[in-house]
Amino acid sequence: MQVLSGVKRCPTDVYFGDMKCCTYQPRLHNFLVGRILADANSSGKPARDIVEDMIVRRSGVSPMGVYGPSTYWLLYDAVPNSFGRSSTLRCPLFDLAAGSCRVWPYREATCATWFCKYNRGKKGMTFWESLRDLLGALERALARTLVLELDPGTESLEVLFSRSGEPFEVEELVGGASDSSHARRWGKWGGREREFFQECAHRAEAVGLEEVLLMGGVEARALALLVRERFQMLQEQGQTDVPLTLGRFEIIRSMDDHAQLSTYSNYDPIEVPRALLAGLVRFDGRPANTVIEEIERCDGVMISAELLRTLCDFGVLVESRF
């Protein structure tokens, strides 16, 4: 009897160049920009200089924060395979020489929750994605509330809170916003952008979790429920009496004894013994323990509880709905 207790995690074939996964323009909300500007440490100077430069160039800058130029997002959305590869899309705050983030303590929701591999595979990814969505919603709510509090004026609010967003300007194709667009965005705070961002950071310091959840409204409450539920799912160790069937996966490499599978993500392939692969087709919606006994009897392979949990975590086996 061959006893199988786990799968092997493999390095990804997807090439992340020198800039790792930082081919992304972070959404530096106003209070985060304020924190970066107020960081008096000498190690924070390069980041301060970069953000200052973006403010001076009006490159994707508004009272909501520094979100990067519109042209960046056009390219980002248009070329999906560029992730981790294109230096054109490299984050301006990534330190290429050190291979690290210059604003680590102030990074936003996506940067704080993205990983190329998750301990619990797809289950882990689902949890972290729900946390990203919650943190993102809270960050946006806080940034918007701070804009309201600091009242840049009606015309500015009209632009910043418009459902369709500001029209794309020809000036932004070659640099920053035009004088008129910049003046509309900033209203009373025009020319005092740094002061505005630092005041946002100062006010954000005093905001507690309950308060920011209130700012986030119904959306934040719903997302917080999802985070709680998905965290709960991470605590579950898996049951052997649930009906399981085969999930979606691709065999990306086949060797004599093993096969490499791409399951929930191309970044996190796993290697499984061929003997297991042959037995997996027996999962047809019957309770897992029935099928495991059948595999032991017919294929001479024993699947441990730990292996079963990993196969479920990676979506190789999924709960049958029928």
Ligand code: SF4
């Ligand atoms: S802010 Fe930091 S973590 Fe986020 S993309 Fe830039 S360098 Fe990477």
